[in-house]
Amino acid sequence: MLSELHITGLGVIDDAVLELHPGLTVVTGETGAGKTMVVTALGLATGGRADAHRVRTGAARATVEARFLPPAGSPAVGVTQAAGGELDDDGSLITVRTVTADGRSRAHVGGRSAPLATLSEVTDPLVAIHGQSEAISLLRPAQQRAVLDRFAGLTAEISDYRRLRSEWQAARRELTDRLASGQQRAQREQLLQIGLAEIAAVNPLPGEDAELIAEARRLENADALRASAADAQTALDGSDADPDVASAVGQLTAARRALESAGDEKLRALSQALREAGVLLTDVGMELSAYLDELDADPERLQTIMERQAVLRTLTRRYGADVDAVLDWAESARVELASLDTSDEAIAALREQEKKLASAVVAAGKRLTKARTARAEELGAAATAELANLAMGRATLRVAVTQTEVAPGHADALKVGGRYITAGPDGFDTVELLLTAHRGAPELPIQKGASGGELSRVMLSLEVVLAEADPVGTLVFDEVDAGVGGRAATEIGALLARLARTHQVVVVTHLAQVAAYADRQLVVDATEDGAIRSSSVRAVEGDLREAELARMLGGTVGASARQHAAELVTAARTRRKELSRAA
Structure with missing residues (x-):
């Protein structure tokens, strides 16, 4: 509350x-x-x-x-x-x-x-708020259908129908688009296939262009690289041709031995650090030797690399800034090709999918129609009974559920039971509240057959009927x-x-x-x-309430008006007790 x-x-x-x-x-x-x-x-x-x-x-x-x-x-x-x-x-x-x-x-x-x-x-x-605008909204067919759906508790069924209808519409749009733009799609499909074939023939690898650039630079500068590596190795290990050239490893070994022979604990600790440095220098020397052994100016390999780079450049000029971008383009092209397929097999598959979804929409729409039709009679009878309690005892309210037949080519038309009807966003049905004011009177839609006061009472009667189903x-x-x-x-x-x-x-x-x-x-x-x-x-309460009711009755608070107000309160209290006993 x-x-x-x-x-x-x-x-x-x-x-x-x-x-x-x-x-x-x-x-x-x-x-x-x-x-x-x-x-x-x-x-x-x-x-x-x-x-x-x-x-x-x-x-x-x-x-x-x-x-x-x-x-x-x-x-x-x-x-x-x-x-x-x-x-x-x-x-x-x-x-x-x-x-x-x-x-x-x-x-x-x-x-x-x-x-x-x-x-x-x-x-x-x-909270649910009902005002005069709510009563006016009841004149709209969509609102009348919503009242019936609320009474019938069709929230889940309507949601299922809408989902199927959305999928059917998407499949239908896809099929129509493919058929209407077949030539353009075929041209686009051919271009994508040519591009993918060209890339497949080259078969580039991720990051290949960067690796080739690095290898080519090494081959082009092999002599300079060899000289640098050899000088560094000589500095570490000494020179066989010139025994007088001191090596870094030799000097480090001499320093370590000097510290070890000093007999001082602090110097001995420093000698351990020099031992570790010596191991590191030895490792670097071995790696330099291996580098020099592998380094070779291979003109044939350099030529092969340059030819491969030229082939890759033809791809990067057309499909991306580098090899990785080319591979990304190829992946996107494969995805696009799947959606562009205009072959007879693809069109047939789409037709079959659209047909299956249309059948599912028809089945869901029929379930809605069946449920609405079954509950419409109950809602009309219950609301009519409430109208009798609202000084409209001679009136009858009927809830009519109908479908509108359309031409086969109409938008969202589906064949249901041998005729074409519109599959709207809420189903196949038009729901209309029809009021018969009294026996012998014509049955008219409430927007034509109900006055303002009667429309308010119709809405209230429906609200009472719906109250038990309303959380x-x-x-x-x-x-x-x-x-x-x-x-x-x-x-x-x-x-x-x-x-x-x-x-x-x-x-x-x-x-x-x-x-x-x-x-x-x-x-x-x-x-x-x-x-x-x-x-x-x-x-x-009490006298103050009687005074307010008297004002509402006639604008005065005289004795007769107050007496009338008191009688209203007493009558209402008695009526409420009767309602409680009846419940």
Whole structure:
């Protein structure tokens, strides 16, 4: 449930705190007093669109803080923790939304800054807001289909259908593209094959060009390299031709022996270091000897290297800056060739894949149609029964599931049961709510056959039917009783009270007949300067509540109006007891 809502700097509201009842809370007040701002605040707290014009004049920002008490195992808790947020000490979940006067918006979930998408993901399982715009949206076919899908619980089936449809569309686009650009693809395919054949004939190895450059340099400078290596070896080992030339190894040996014969421990320790240096110099001398043995000016090898370099340069001029780049081009070309295959075999394989995916889409679409058709009758009957409780006892609501036949060449057309129909993003079906106002009246779509008040009641009847299948704990209704009066208003109040047995219900209303059923009535009063402050939102009980209901009934609080208000409360209390016994 939503336990508390704190609003600052929003519209006419300067600072207000609303404590909500777990059952039915109604929010009332004079027209323009700011009661609809409560719904606006909830919209912001649940990730709705921010509007800088909603920030109170003179305020730097508008802030809405909502405190929820999520049920155990609620997905909202998991999303909050995944975002780095935490529950409060009492187990409550706090969301905060801030909108600055220049239109910037920030959200916090569980004490941690979060994107708006995360805020919506957290609150979606907790709150559903239904306003007059919701009733208007019910006029759209897509929304009518969504109502049926929600009642039938088809989320997984729709997701599966959409996945298959996406794969089918991708396969169809690929096939169409290959057939339409066959000549260009064939030319590109030929160029890639020529390039790959040329590279394969040369068979370059990774890093080969760099290795050849290094080897060629050694061969070209063999004499100079030999002289340098020989001089270094002479310096280390001495010269056989000139015994007077002292060797580094010999001098190092003499120094080591001198230190060893001195009989001093410190000098003996230094002699050990000289011994290790001598071993290192000996190793270097041996490596120089091996280098001189291997070093040879081989003109034939140098010529072979130069010829290989020339062949590699023909590849690097066409396919890459070096051999490694050429090999990368070849790998990319092989991948591209696989997608460019325009052979009869490749086209046939694509046709077969597209055919299989189309069959899978048809099967998934048929499953959706079957499920929708089966549940449509149940939804219509249940909603009709609820309309009888809303002073529309002569009306009948039917949910029609149909498909639209199209020409074979139509976009996304699939053959289903011997005819071509459109495979839309949500299936094959068009769902339409049809209202018969009374026996003998024509059956019309609700957008043609329902008045504003009747449309609100149709939406409310559907919401009651859907409530048991809906995991959302808090339902918010913004003047869902617009255009309704008399007995219908009383029945709406009773229906909302019945809904409050299983859900927390928050209602913004201007009808005393609805407010009389509340567990808690909050009155929003503007101060003389038009502001709504914390003291301006008050819970009313007893005489104060009767006075507010009397004002709602006729704008006065005289004795007769108050008596009428008291009778409304008594009647509502009696009706609620009857509803409880019936449950």
